[in-house]
Amino acid sequence: MRLTPDEQAMADGRDGPAVARAMDLLIRYGEALDAERLVDTRNVTGTFGATSVQMVDFAEKNGGMDAVFSEFNLDSRELVKPPKAKVYTTHLQLTMDPQNAERMNISEEMIRFYPKSAAYAAGLGVQLGHTCTPYQIGNVPVFGEHCAWMESSAVIYCNSVLGGRTNAEGRESAGAASITGKIPYWGYHLDENRLGTHLVTLDVDVETTSDWGLLGYFIGEHVQEHVPVVRARGGRFSQVPNLARLKHFGAAAASSGGVEMYHLVGVTPEAKTEEQAFGGNRIIETLRYGEAERRHTWEQLNSTASDSHVDYVMLGCPHYTLEQIWEACQLLEGRKVHENTEMWIFTPRAIKALADQNGYTKIIEDAGAHLMSDSCSAMSRGVPKGTKVVALDSAKHAHYLPAIANVQAWYGTTADCINAACTGRWEGRFA
Ligand code: F3S
16 A cells, blocks of 8 residues: 555654554555555544443453553554544444433443543543434535545445545544544545446335335345435436435445445435436446335335334434424324333434423423433343334334344334334334
């Protein structure tokens, strides 16, 4: 890999041993992928500190939080003290909401260690965003900006909707990027890899958030790690999808497949036309999405569930927008969550503050549900005690939670889920 004189100096130890270890990691990573060089980044999202019981244990046995950073953010056996983040770095979601840790059945060890871990990350100059949707709380890359982001649902949003450029980084490469401002120049940093490979033609209009989740899940399963280009019915989307719909769509496509970039013709910034989206690429395959495909995907997402008694309703994967909280409140206000059912809604901590100010948290709490932040049931492996059946409005969670929490999962609209919370029964139907 070609290094600039400045990069070579960092690799040689000019800026201290931690930066040298970070450069070593980035060079090994880049060479494994045949990257010719590194690229500057000023925007990193990652995870820092001890985010699991194993890491807490590791910290306690190996000399504290610097040992965790060395091992899990730099892939370094040598214990090095990291400098402060060199570039703007946002912390992603955690494995718990500290305000609701007991409700989430988080271990005492994690609860006890949490303040130390959070203080360590803050001490590094990392912004404690604590969300899988950093683009909702002010970290909004501009078109063409090179980023080093973790979290598949955020990566696909950054690339496709914002026109930022990132691969799905790991904890180690994001850690190394935060103290060097460098990341290998490969994958979605390069123009040619951002072009479409598969055409998806819609025979149905896609409008609701749950419909966008179904479409994303269908596409991810079929194109896997390629770049789909979606052509609307009649060449024009009947409704331009908003942030929440694109958030659900991308998260679903990144779950059933490994999609990190897509184009919606006439909507996303690198697809003003179909020609621009493909950029001369040969189309590998054309897929059709009509009523039969939509129904099949809905059945797939509901395939783990048979018991109509719902113990737990979880909303907020990816973390809910303020608009989604407002919508949920409209469906919930004046009603009560069933005595045998729990309902948790997850949102970024910063949006929860707005929900508090707007009175939405009170509406949710008055109904017997809970507005929570920082995490989710899949990340924390936290569901209410005794949960056997859950209801979800997220295709991503319907994909992961049955295996993670050993539960049955119903997938439907937000209204289906809130009805289930209030009646204790699943009555969602394919519509
Ligand atoms: Fe976010 Fe958890 Fe979903 S971290 S994307 S809410 S699985």
